[in-house]
Amino acid sequence: MNIAVVCGGISPERNVSLVGGLATANALEHNGHTVRIIDPAFGSDSIRTKDQILVNPSELPSSDILQLPKQRLLDCVQSSAFDGIDKAFLLIHGTNGEDGIFQALLEAKGIPYTGSKVMSSALAMNKLASKVMFSAVGIQTPIWIAAVKSKGHLDNPATIQDILEEIPGSIVIKPNDQGSTLGMSILHNPISETIYNALQLAGEYSDIVLIEEFIEGRELTVAVLGDEALPIIEIEPEGGFYDYKRKYTKGFTEYYCPADLSEDISSFVQNLAISAHHALGCTAYSRVDFRLNEDNVPYCLEVNTIPGFSSTSLVPMAAKEAGIDFNRLCEMIIELS
Ligand SMILES: Nc1ncnc2c1ncn2[C@@H]1O[C@H](COP(=O)(O)OP(=O)(O)O)[C@@H](O)[C@H]1O
Ligand SMILES: [Mg+2]
Structure with missing residues (x-):
């Protein structure tokens, strides 16, 4: 088969994804497939060589990569990068890769892909x-409260009171839709001030913040x-x-x-x-x-x-x-x- 290994992308987990992409490309070639490596961060010029993707997985990618527009994904799918491809092996983690958006673009283009479909990807x-x-x-699942951003703020005082009343003991505050523990806090003796700060931090990553009991x-x-x-x-x-x-x-x-x-x-x-x-x-x-x-x-x-x-x-x-x-x-x- 002609397989596109899709890795990298516009995501904090970009470097980890590239390492996985390289390993997978090697494995699929070993299995007799013809492999093309595609990194949608490069938009209409997204086909990469193995040499171009050697990275250190424990490093966070530079912020200019994370600020690239979503348009890059569309440019990538609309370009000739997927021409002749029988199946895409999807390996981009987190936003703009694991959340169903790229899956939806491939559905529209008619390219079969690995793993979960659009709806399940978005739900997960x-x-x-x-x-x-x-x-x-x-x-x-741990008991939870959700705090929703309104007018750009998460500082609804009722939420902090609810948290202290409804979730006894240690709590975890995390953005609703960000992987790799970014923006997450664990509070062992939560008080209004530390809860407030943790809500603000998580709110930088997502419009919905989850407060969970710490297990x-x-x-x-x-x-x-x-x-x-x-x-x-x-x-x-x-x-x-x-x-x-x-x-x-x-x-x-x-x-x-x-x-x-x-x-x-x-x-x-x-x-x-x-x-x-x-x-x-x-x-x-x-x-x-x-x-x-x-x-x-x-x-x-x-x-x-x-x-x-x-x-x-x-x-x-x-x-x-x-x-x-x-x-x-x-x-x-x-x-x-
Ligand atoms: N409710 C919880 N109780 C205890 N530890 C938690 C809880 N929620 C998250 N953690 C810790 O934080 C890590 C990351 O949380 P998770 O919800 O899996 O988000 P993600 O992996 O997407 O960042 C978990 O693997 C666990 O170590
Ligand atoms: Mg996890």
Whole structure:
């Protein structure tokens, strides 16, 4: 097949995406496909060589890239970049890649692509909408309050009072639709002032801010491939918070796969992951994030429809544990999409 590996993009996770794109391009070539690498950040000139995408994944991209207009995506799809392509392998994380917009452009162009369709991509990117869907089908998620920006401000005093009354203990304040923990705060002894500041910070990243109960406990993530869950990964970040640096810098986080859990809890969490994937209508694969509290109760945080995909990322790690190597994983995603 002629496959376009679409990576990079206008997203804070651009560099991570490029690393995944390179690994995937190599795997697909190994599998006998003809591969073209496309980075929509370059608009109508988006075809890239492997040499052009060598980057450091733990670095944030420069701010001029993040300020590029969305028009670049349209220019990219309208150009000849996708001519002769049988399927696009989508690997852009976060906004302008994972949120359904690029998927919609490819639908309009008639190019088949990997992973979730427009609606599920948009739902999964919207943490509030996802939590409503989880709750509707009985998947436990941390209790929450949503604060909505009006006239550019999030400083609704009722919200702070509601938070202090309705969410006891530690809280997490996060933008509704931004990945990679940017704009997120964890407050262990929240008071009006720290809540206010955290709301403002999150409000810089999104028009809706979520305030959640903090789930003390363990961090688990489950890859779903087809209709099956892969072995669970436990993530143990140094210092407890899985932020941008710890996510993408070697040595800052320990990973255990399979996670050390009883068979009962393992299969319960794996089934929850499959339910969360289906609740949002996801396709082919995804990675579902959980917190497991001290009583072994799992809380679903979110579904990632385009999870990290370098050869050392979590989904490939779980696949390997299930006996599926990276080359085979790439092939399966193409077949399942
Ligand atoms: N309610 C919560 N309780 C405890 N930890 C949380 C909670 N929400 C988020 N976190 C921590 O922050 C990380 C990122 O949160 P998440 O909702 O998955 O957003 P994203 O990965 O899109 O930035 C989680 O992996 C977890 O470590
Ligand atoms: Mg997450």
